[in-house]
Amino acid sequence: MLYDDAQVDDFDVLDGGPEMISGLLGDLVLILNTRGAIGVTNGNYPARYGRYGEIRTREFTFHFNPTGEIRYMRGLSRAWPHPWEWLKRSWGNDWIYYSVGLSRDHGHVREWVGESYLPCLSYESNAIREGSPYTISGVSTAFSAWSQVYATLCTKPLGGLKPELRVFVEKVIARNDETALIEKANELHGILGGRASVLPPDTRHVDYEVIPLNIADGCLYKCRFCTVKSQAAFAAKSQGEIMGQIRALAAYYGENLENLNALFVGDHDALAAGGDQVAWSAEKAFGTFGFSRKEGGVPSLFLFASCTSFAKAGEAVFKRLSALPYKTYINIGLESVDDETLKKLGKPVTSQTVQETFLKMMEVNAHYPSLEVTANFLLGTTFSEAHHISMMKLLGSVPKEAGAKGCVYLSPLVETQRRGEVLPMFYKIKEVSTLPCFIYLIQRL
Numbered sequence: 001m002l003y004d005d006a007q008v009d010d011f012d013v014l015d016g017g018p019e020m021i022s023g024l025l026g027d028l029v030l031i032l033n034t035r036g037a038i039g040v041t042n043g044n045y046p047a048r049y050g051r052y053g054e055i056r057t058r059e060f061t062f063h064f065n066p067t068g069e070i071r072y073m074r075g076l077s078r079a080w081p082h083p084w085e086w087l088k089r090s091w092g093n094d095w096i097y098y099s100v101g102l103s104r105d106h107g108h109v110r111e112w113v114g115e116s117y118l119p120c121l122s123y124e125s126n127a128i129r130e131g132s133p134y135t136i137s138g139v140s141t142a143f144s145a146w147s148q149v150y151a152t153l154c155t156k157p158l159g160g161l162k163p164e165l166r167v168f169v170e171k172v173i174a175r176n177d178e179t180a181l182i183e184k185a186n187e188l189h190g191i192l193g194g195r196a197s198v199l200p201p202d203t204r205h206v207d208y209e210v211i212p213l214n215i216a217d218g219c220l221y222k223c224r225f226c227t228v229k230s231q232a233a234f235a236a237k238s239q240g241e242i243m244g245q246i247r248a249l250a251a252y253y254g255e256n257l258e259n260l261n262a263l264f265v266g267d268h269d270a271l272a273a274g275g276d277q278v279a280w281s282a283e284k285a286f287g288t289f290g291f292s293r294k295e296g297g298v299p300s301l302f303l304f305a306s307c308t309s310f311a312k313a314g315e316a317v318f319k320r321l322s323a324l325p326y327k328t329y330i331n332i333g334l335e336s337v338d339d340e341t342l343k344k345l346g347k348p349v350t351s352q353t354v355q356e357t358f359l360k361m362m363e364v365n366a367h368y369p370s371l372e373v374t375a376n377f378l379l380g381t382t383f384s385e386a387h388h389i390s391m392m393k394l395l396g397s398v399p400k401e402a403g404a405k406g407c408v409y410l411s412p413l414v415e416t417q418r419r420g421e422v423l424p425m426f427y428k429i430k431e432v433s434t435l436p437c438f439i440y441l442i443q444r445l
């Protein structure tokens with residue numbers, strides 16, 4: 001049985017831009033220049049942004065970038081788990097299932113992750129729940145249905161299609177064989193000098209749709225517990241290297257730039273490259289990527305910092321960053337406020353430094369409207385009570401008025417056993433914290 005169309009076809013078609021064109025190719029419905037929500041939305045379901053092409057069968061809908069690569073798929077029949085759930089392919093060629101919550105027993109998914117959906121990754125990460133949506137038959141058939149659609153596109157004569165639709169189908173055929181998709185992701189990683197092994201948790205605000213730009217390699221600490229660190233010593237890139245990357249990224253994204261409105265300056269401690277370097281790179285990217293487009297709203301800038309780089313940044317740096325034409329999010333990994341735990345984690349900072357960083361984070365949030373600093377702590381069944389108690393004490397000691405901006409992310413340790421105990425632990429901490437708390441799931445690009 002099928003959901004009725006009014007229920008599933010719930011995206012906005014906005015005015016402006018190329019006209020929407022549709023046609024049939026056998027049983028396939030082709031739609032060009034569909035427009036999803038533009039910019040950041042906080043709807044009740046994962047919104048699709050920007051302009052895209054669409055191919056529908058009776059049971060599935062498939063969405064494509066303006067350059068033709070597959071981007072989203074969703075089931076239209078009752079076999080699909082929920083009409084608000086989606087599969088999305090990242091620019092790094094990973095599939096991510098957007099779930100509205102694997103179970104209703106543990107509160108609303110928005111309370112865990114701050115968004116209306118839970119990204120379920122198709123690769124090893126720090127998931128909070130056992131089980132994978134990829135084994136649900138309605139979801140797994142999406143992949144075989146897509147293969148069938150692709151085979152149909154490759155074999156049907158295209159002569160009867162309107163010219164624009166023929167160009168669209170030819171792009172889809174050329175860009176979506178497995179080798180082409182892998183090569184496209186490799187090209188991105190080649191420009192960056194490697195995969196972005198982790199995105200800041202704040203990128204949830206833009207559905208993880210960021211253009212990555214590496215302004216430095218590595219980080220200052222090389223913490224023992226960390227699974228995403230690079231082995232290279234920290235090194236800032238030269239402005240010439242950064243400009244080369246910006247140009248290569250502009251060519252790489254091409255037409256897709258109109259759908260993108262956020263920048264991640266990496267990799268693991270961009271602020272250690274200096275506030276001037278961050279601001280200079282963000283300004284250059286703003287111009288080259290066309291972020292001044294009004295429809296996208298205020299662009300977002302994301303970066304990681306460390307206790308050291310954040311402590312070093314003075315008023316001049318924050319003034320410079322807050323004057324950028326972006327809403328800027330700085331995320332700092334604090335991990336623990338317990339000295340024993342920090343030692344065990346191999347994180348070379350003290351609990352006192354962590355507390356000072358936390359206080360400075362709140363000061364910056366209070367003084368600079370366009371800057372938002374957030375912090376991460378670790379969570380898991382392998383930690384001592386002292387770790388959890390000291391963290392709760394710190395998060396509970398924040399005065400109420402300081403909770404207006406910023407938040408805290410609690411990241412389950414990758415090795416965490418007994419995952420069923422993680423959510424109740426999270427809720428216990430969230431309850432005492434003045435700042436909003438969310439779960440941080442490590443996502444790569």
Ligand code: SF4
Pocket residue numbers: 219220221222223224226227228229230268306333
């Ligand atoms: S946690 Fe952050 S600072 Fe520590 S090694 Fe990993 S990336 Fe580097």
